[in-house]
Amino acid sequence: MKIILATSNRGKVREIADLFSEDEVTPYSELIGPMHIVENGSDFAANALIKARSVFSKLPKGGAVVLSDDSGISVPLLNHEPGIFSARYAGEGASDRENLEKLVENLKARGLQEAPAYYTAAIAVVSPEGEYVVHGWMHGRVIDTPRGEGGFGYDPIFIPEGYDQTLGELDPAIKRTISHRAKALELAKPIIGMLRSLHA
Known part of the structure; x- marks a missing residue:
C-alpha cells in the first residue's frame, strides 16, 4: 500500500518507513512539490488532520493513504506552554535553539530550575x-541547563521519567522505544493494517 507522509523531515520519514516496511512510504514533496500549510488548529490532533487533509486533497484520487504527525512539549507550570506552538515558540521561523532558550528563560523567570513536562504526538x-x-x-x-548534543528541538532539556539523562544525552535507540511519536505510531499500526487489507 502507498503511504504518503505529510512531512519532509528525513528523520520522521526514516522512522515511519522502518515501521511500515511492507508498504511504499513516500514524503509528499516527492509527489506534489512544496506546500505551505497553515496549521491553525486548536490542538495537536487538529493540526495533524489539517496537514494530512491538505496533502490528501492534492493527490490523484485512488488508493493512497496520507499519514501526518503534529507534536510538541508542554510544561503545566507555564500554562502548558509551548504546546502546539513548540516549533514557533520564539516566533515564526525561530530555530530549535531559540525556542529552547525561550523556554529556559521562562523557567528561570518563574524561579524554576526544573519542572514537570510532557511531549505529545498526534498521528x-x-x-x-x-x-x-x-x-x-x-x-x-x-531543566534549565541544556545537556547533550543528540536529538533536536527541546531534547537537550527534557529528562524522561525513569531516566537521569536528557534526550540529548540518551542513546537514540532508547529514545526511539520511549518516545511519544513511537507510541503513537504503534497505535497507528492496526489502522494501517486494516487499510492495507482493504487496499489489497
Whole structure:
C-alpha cells in the first residue's frame, strides 16, 4: 500500500518507513512539490488532520493513504506552554535553539530550575475509507541547563521519567522505544493494517 507522509523531515520519514516496511512510504514533496500549510488548529490532533487533509486533497484520487504527525512539549507550570506552538515558540521561523532558550528563560523567570513536562504526538491517517487520529505521550521534566548534543528541538532539556539523562544525552535507540511519536505510531499500526487489507 502507498503511504504518503505529510512531512519532509528525513528523520520522521526514516522512522515511519522502518515501521511500515511492507508498504511504499513516500514524503509528499516527492509527489506534489512544496506546500505551505497553515496549521491553525486548536490542538495537536487538529493540526495533524489539517496537514494530512491538505496533502490528501492534492493527490490523484485512488488508493493512497496520507499519514501526518503534529507534536510538541508542554510544561503545566507555564500554562502548558509551548504546546502546539513548540516549533514557533520564539516566533515564526525561530530555530530549535531559540525556542529552547525561550523556554529556559521562562523557567528561570518563574524561579524554576526544573519542572514537570510532557511531549505529545498526534498521528493522523487520512484515507478514502475515513480519517483516524491516535496519540502518544512521553512524561518527564524539563531543566534549565541544556545537556547533550543528540536529538533536536527541546531534547537537550527534557529528562524522561525513569531516566537521569536528557534526550540529548540518551542513546537514540532508547529514545526511539520511549518516545511519544513511537507510541503513537504503534497505535497507528492496526489502522494501517486494516487499510492495507482493504487496499489489497
